[in-house]
Amino acid sequence: MILFWFMLSAHALTCPHGSDRFNCVEFVRAIDGDTIVIDIPGVHSYFGSKAEVRLYGIDTPEKKGGECEVKLSRMATRLVESELKAAKRIDVQLIANSKGKMRREKFGRILAKVFVEGKNLSDVLLKNNLAVEYHGEKKKKIDWCTLGKKYLK
Numbered sequence: 001m002i003l004f005w006f007m008l009s010a011h012a013l014t015c016p017h018g019s020d021r022f023n024c025v026e027f028v029r030a031i032d033g034d035t036i037v038i039d040i041p042g043v044h045s046y047f048g049s050k051a052e053v054r055l056y057g058i059d060t061p062e063k064k065g066g067e068c069e070v071k072l073s074r075m076a077t078r079l080v081e082s083e084l085k086a087a088k089r090i091d092v093q094l095i096a097n098s099k100g101k102m103r104r105e106k107f108g109r110i111l112a113k114v115f116v117e118g119k120n121l122s123d124v125l126l127k128n129n130l131a132v133e134y135h136g137e138k139k140k141k142i143d144w145c146t147l148g149k150k151y152l153k
Contacts, residue, residue, distance in 0.1 A: 015089075017042060022092045027084040033060030033076025033130060034122075035109060036084065038092065054109040056095050058122045059134035061144050068145035068152055075151055076130040083116050083124060091115045105136065 015024035017040075028037040034055045040048030061073040084090060093113040097103040103111045114121040125131035129147050145152060 015041075020094050020096060022048075022094075023089075025090050025092050027087070027090060030077050030080045030084070032063055032073060033080055033125060034058055036080065036114065038090070040092075052109040053092060053112050053114060054105050054107075055122050055125075056111050056113050057133060057135060058125055058131040059139065059142075060125060060131045061142075061148075066144070068148060071152060072130060072144050072148040075148070076125060079125065079128060079130060080121065083121060087116045089117060 017023055022038075022040045022043070024041060026039040026041065028039055028050060030036050031052070036053050036055070037050050038053055040051060042048070060076040061069040063070065063073050065073070091114075092110075093115065095103045095111040095113070105111045116124075122131065126133070129150065132142055132147070
């Protein structure tokens with residue numbers, strides 16, 4: 001029990017969380033290209049264990065869709081997994097609602113920017129044409145075959 005409290009306090013000293021961010025989170029798995037599962041050290045397991053996070057500012061191809069969309073969805077998921085598995089440090093910056101509280105999206109997932117070694121994971125997906133910008137508005141029809149043509153040869 002003493003070791004457990006020491007580990008929590010050691011984390012708090014080396015990688016403290018802020019009011020709008022969780023630092024040094026642990027990657028659990030990728031659900032798809034824009035949703036991940038994390039553990040948040042130093043936060044009670046009720047809130048910090050297997051927390052689902054929706055990447056802010058992007059939409060990636062869905063697992064169910066046309067042939068191009070499904071292929072690109074797998075590629076986006078693999079890119080997210082490889083970036084996060086290789087990371088020495090992952091930080092999550094929470095997106096606040098109008099009252100300054102942590103914002104969740106329509107499925108209850110935490111809405112956040114995820115930083116891998118200081119770089120925004122959403123930007124990595126956008127740069128690789130495996131995501132489009134999205135901020136919660138009604139989704140537009142996306143031609144994933146055209147967007148991801150460099151991958152679909």
